[in-house]
Amino acid sequence: MTNGDSGLKALHNPDIPVPEELQSTIAITSLDRIYNWCRARSMWPLLFGLACCAIEMIAAAASRYDISRFGMEVMRPSPRQADLMIVSGTVTKKMVVPIVRIYNQMAEPKYVLAMGACASGGGPFKEGYNVVSGIDKYIPVDVYVPGCPPTPQALIHGFLTLQKKIESQSLRTVPWYRSGESTAIPIPLLGPDIIDPRQAELIRRQAEQAAAQAAAAPSEA
Amino acid sequence: MAENPAAEVTTANPVAEAIAALKAQFPDAVTEDDRKGYTGIVVDPESLVEVATAVRDTLGYNYLSSATAVDYLGKGDYFEMVYHTYRVPAGGPPLVIKARTPRDKATLPSVISVWPGADFQEREAYDLMGIRFEGHPNLKRILLWEGFDGHPLRKDWKEAYYEQDQKPFDSRWPQGHVHRAEERNPYGKNVRYPEGFTLDDFTPVGEAPNYEGIDLGVNVQEMTTPGLKTDRLVVNLGPHHPSTHGVFRMVVTLNGETVEDLQPVMGYLHRNHEKIGERNTFLQNMPFTDRLDYITSMSNNLGYALAVERLLSLGPRYQPPTYRAEVIRVLMVELTRVVSHMWAIGFLLNDLGAFYTPALYAIAERELILDFFEAVAGSRMMCNYMRFGGVFKDLPERIQGIPLLANDRVRNEATLDYLANIINERLPRAIDELDNYLTNNEIIVTRCQGVGILPPEMAIAYSAAGPLLRASGVPYDVRRAEPYSIYPELDFDVAVRYNGDIYDRYLLRIDEMRQSVRILKQLLPRLRETEGQPIISGSKAYSPRVPEGEAYGRVENPKGELGYYVVSDGGQNPWRYHVRAPSYINLTALGPMTKGHKVADIVAILGSIDIILGEVDR
Ligand code: SF4
Numbered sequence: 001m002t003n004g005d006s007g008l009k010a011l012h013n014p015d016i017p018v019p020e021e022l023q024s025t026i027a028i029t030s031l032d033r034i035y036n037w038c039r040a041r042s043m044w045p046l047l048f049g050l051a052c053c054a055i056e057m058i059a060a061a062a063s064r065y066d067i068s069r070f071g072m073e074v075m076r077p078s079p080r081q082a083d084l085m086i087v088s089g090t091v092t093k094k095m096v097v098p099i100v101r102i103y104n105q106m107a108e109p110k111y112v113l114a115m116g117a118c119a120s121g122g123g124p125f126k127e128g129y130n131v132v133s134g135i136d137k138y139i140p141v142d143v144y145v146p147g148c149p150p151t152p153q154a155l156i157h158g159f160l161t162l163q164k165k166i167e168s169q170s171l172r173t174v175p176w177y178r179s180g181e182s183t184a185i186p187i188p189l190l191g192p193d194i195i196d197p198r199q200a201e202l203i204r205r206q207a208e209q210a211a212a213q214a215a216a217a218p219s220e221a
Numbered sequence: 222m223a224e225n226p227a228a229e230v231t232t233a234n235p236v237a238e239a240i241a242a243l244k245a246q247f248p249d250a251v252t253e254d255d256r257k258g259y260t261g262i263v264v265d266p267e268s269l270v271e272v273a274t275a276v277r278d279t280l281g282y283n284y285l286s287s288a289t290a291v292d293y294l295g296k297g298d299y300f301e302m303v304y305h306t307y308r309v310p311a312g313g314p315p316l317v318i319k320a321r322t323p324r325d326k327a328t329l330p331s332v333i334s335v336w337p338g339a340d341f342q343e344r345e346a347y348d349l350m351g352i353r354f355e356g357h358p359n360l361k362r363i364l365l366w367e368g369f370d371g372h373p374l375r376k377d378w379k380e381a382y383y384e385q386d387q388k389p390f391d392s393r394w395p396q397g398h399v400h401r402a403e404e405r406n407p408y409g410k411n412v413r414y415p416e417g418f419t420l421d422d423f424t425p426v427g428e429a430p431n432y433e434g435i436d437l438g439v440n441v442q443e444m445t446t447p448g449l450k451t452d453r454l455v456v457n458l459g460p461h462h463p464s465t466h467g468v469f470r471m472v473v474t475l476n477g478e479t480v481e482d483l484q485p486v487m488g489y490l491h492r493n494h495e496k497i498g499e500r501n502t503f504l505q506n507m508p509f510t511d512r513l514d515y516i517t518s519m520s521n522n523l524g525y526a527l528a529v530e531r532l533l534s535l536g537p538r539y540q541p542p543t544y545r546a547e548v549i550r551v552l553m554v555e556l557t558r559v560v561s562h563m564w565a566i567g568f569l570l571n572d573l574g575a576f577y578t579p580a581l582y583a584i585a586e587r588e589l590i591l592d593f594f595e596a597v598a599g600s601r602m603m604c605n606y607m608r609f610g611g612v613f614k615d616l617p618e619r620i621q622g623i624p625l626l627a628n629d630r631v632r633n634e635a636t637l638d639y640l641a642n643i644i645n646e647r648l649p650r651a652i653d654e655l656d657n658y659l660t661n662n663e664i665i666v667t668r669c670q671g672v673g674i675l676p677p678e679m680a681i682a683y684s685a686a687g688p689l690l691r692a693s694g695v696p697y698d699v700r701r702a703e704p705y706s707i708y709p710e711l712d713f714d715v716a717v718r719y720n721g722d723i724y725d726r727y728l729l730r731i732d733e734m735r736q737s738v739r740i741l742k743q744l745l746p747r748l749r750e751t752e753g754q755p756i757i758s759g760s761k762a763y764s765p766r767v768p769e770g771e772a773y774g775r776v777e778n779p780k781g782e783l784g785y786y787v788v789s790d791g792g793q794n795p796w797r798y799h800v801r802a803p804s805y806i807n808l809t810a811l812g813p814m815t816k817g818h819k820v821a822d823i824v825a826i827l828g829s830i831d832i833i834l835g836e837v838d839r
Contacts, residue, residue: 049468051835052512058580062581094491102461125493125497129373130492190366190368192418194412195412196410203419204419204421207417
């Protein structure tokens with residue numbers, strides 16, 4: 001634990017008195033709070049680096065910045081065991097296919113942190129023909145960390161922001177306890193360009209429009 | 222172990238002699254490239270392989286450094302393949318060979334039979350430029366996927382977010398409008414489909430091309446061990462795999478545990494440096510070079526600066542970089558080398574299964590150096606520090622932090638003291654520490670010695686560069702072979718090892734770090750002496766006038782020879798900007814090196830090449 005604030009005392013509901021000598025060992029709190037408190041402090045990130053930003057992610061895990069102070073150091077290579085996907089770098093069209101697949105394989109509750117300009121919106125390579133303008137075009141993102149690359153401090157700030165988000169959730173409303181199966185995100189296809197199956201209808205309409213325009217054009221000329 | 226190959230004798234101008242000899246031998250097929258600002262010979266495609274063989278065997282240009290294509294749309298309407306060949310290990314300037322093909326024909330003979338190192342580079346030219354190479358055994362897309370629409374590096378190919386051929390775009394400057402490119406795209410993202418395309422009659426090409434030619438072997442094979450029967454099996458390592466050094470993928474065919482074949486699959490980080498680079502002004506490319514091999518941004522900067530300076534030197538008012546600028550450049554580059562080699566060694570250990578602890582030790586000193594970079598250039602990793610004719614800023618007087626709370630202890634040291642401490646104390650100690658812990662470690666010795674051997678002839682043939690080449694007993698280092706900056710006046714040895722296995726590559730990196738420290742020690746007094754002198758020559762022009770012509774600038778990067786091939790048509794932007802990435806070309810040898818080893822050795826061999834995907838895929 002980093003400091004007293006996030007320790008047991010912080011967890012305790014001050015409206016319910018506990019004898020002073022027990023305050024360091026007993027806390028009375030709501031299920032929501034203890035559930036979120038536990039989750040927020042043992043986020044396991046997916047061991048997964050994409051580009052330059054991944055180097056700063058490694059630096060954040062190394063001795064100087066040491067993310068284990070926040071319970072985040074257990075990097076898991078398997079999506080099945082990870083809670084947090086750090087999209088650390090440029091997402092290319094070729095790579096977004098495995099990323100969506102990996103995201104679908106992660107067990108809920110799962111979170112996504114977009115690290116750096118590229119993952120957030122395309123970054124310096126945005127206009128590149130093989131570059132995706134931000135991972136949020138395909139999968140939902142919880143926290144965006146700006147920077148190119150973000151410094152390790154910035155990444156840690158992103159983690160803390162994520163912890164805040166987790167602590168604001170409630171068991172009653174979180175999607176993963178609703179009945180029914182959760183829907184997977186359709187895997188993009190590699191065609192003449194990347195294809196998001198969710199846009200199939202839009203692609204058809206565009207093609208029809210273009211065809212109509214092409215039919216109209218020669219008569220004008 | 223270390224020796225100095227600089228003591229070789231060269232004739233006055235070996236390249237001119239070679240060209241004369243070739244013209245005499247092939248009077249009909251070889252002509253000199255007489256365009257202004259260009260060098261080398263133009264060869265008739267019919268005789269390309271024949272001439273190339275003579276170039277290699279008779280003239281001794283046995284090393285194909287870079288092979289790339291240029292689209293001269295509207296300037297003769299042909300594609301030109303440009304080959305830069307060198308003598309290894311003798312050194313000296315390149316013999317540049319060119320072959321042209323009309324744009325509508327787009328076919329050239331493959332030179333893979335002469336220089337096997339052309340393999341991936343020809344595939345890249347096929348993928349991005351659409352040139353077919355006759356005789357190439359495996360001509361398929363390498364960075365993009367099969368089924369991709371068009372060949373993006375052709376001048377008439379436009380990307381989805383296309384605005385104009387050249388920056389600065391009118392929409393952004395001088396009016397300064399801000400908009401998001403997505404808003405102008407009908408799909409709201411970076412895509413563009415061919416006319417009339419719908420999903421109705423579309424079947425994706427899928428994964429099949431990656432497995433082409435692999436005999437999945439349903440037949441059970443009998444191995445030499447009597448009674449043990451093994452199946453052939455195809456295993457995919459990557460692109461998401463904890464030990465593939467980024468988004469790299471290998472399709473491995475195994476027989477039991479033994480590797481029969483390994484095909485690298487890449488392009489998962491293909492960020493289109495070259496297309497973007499053609500849109501950018503010359504200077505705008507500098508920050509992009511940072512992101513090639515993102516561990517070594519400083520030395521990437523230097524290579525690009527050298528290439529453009531070479532072009533600028535064709536013009537009338539060129540001034541070479543000032544002496545202080547050169548000293549600072551070499552300082553940055555050698556610090557970077559140490560960082561990179563430390564990183565490589567740390568993560569090699571990761572690949573051997575010593576998860577993360579050795580890496581933590583190996584990258585501890587990196588933080589000190591990054592703090593220095595940050596104080597000088599403003600960024601830890603993406604330094605964007607060099608400029609044409611010098612560097613962006615002089616070293617600060619002090620390296621200091623900002624106290625946030627009243628009693629904060631922050632660093633506050635004179636820059637030169639800080640550097641002296643790193644160079645004289647910290648780095649040598651850290652290198653010794655690694656050496657002590659690792660060199661005689663039993664596990665390292667057993668897993669690395671004799672594994673992944675690359676014989677010297679093969680290293681040269683496959684265009685391997687850097688530590689990979691030198692650990693195979695070829696003493697070739699661009700800093701000595703074709704010296705640049707102030708390296709000629711610095712005292713250092715070209716490290717070389719002779720076994721060509723993982724262990725020697727590791728030892729070679731240790732040797733090289735020691736040599737770097739030796740260089741750094743010589744720089745400290747030079748920094749003191751030149752204090753206050755200008756750090757850039759000429760004006761700090763944002764868009765210098767770059768004369769027409771071509772230039773190939775290469776530096777000895779920690780990963781190997783990094784080259785930039787830049788073509789200027791006299792405009793504000795490069796006509797062609799190509800990066801010869803050492804990590805990419807070093808991978809050509811990965812398949813042959815892993816053959817016959819166990820599957821667990823693959824990652825160790827890959828780790829010993831030390832690739833960075835930003836540079837592999839570009
Ligand atoms: S945001 Fe910058 S540092 Fe991060 S991956 Fe993109 S280019 Fe690299």
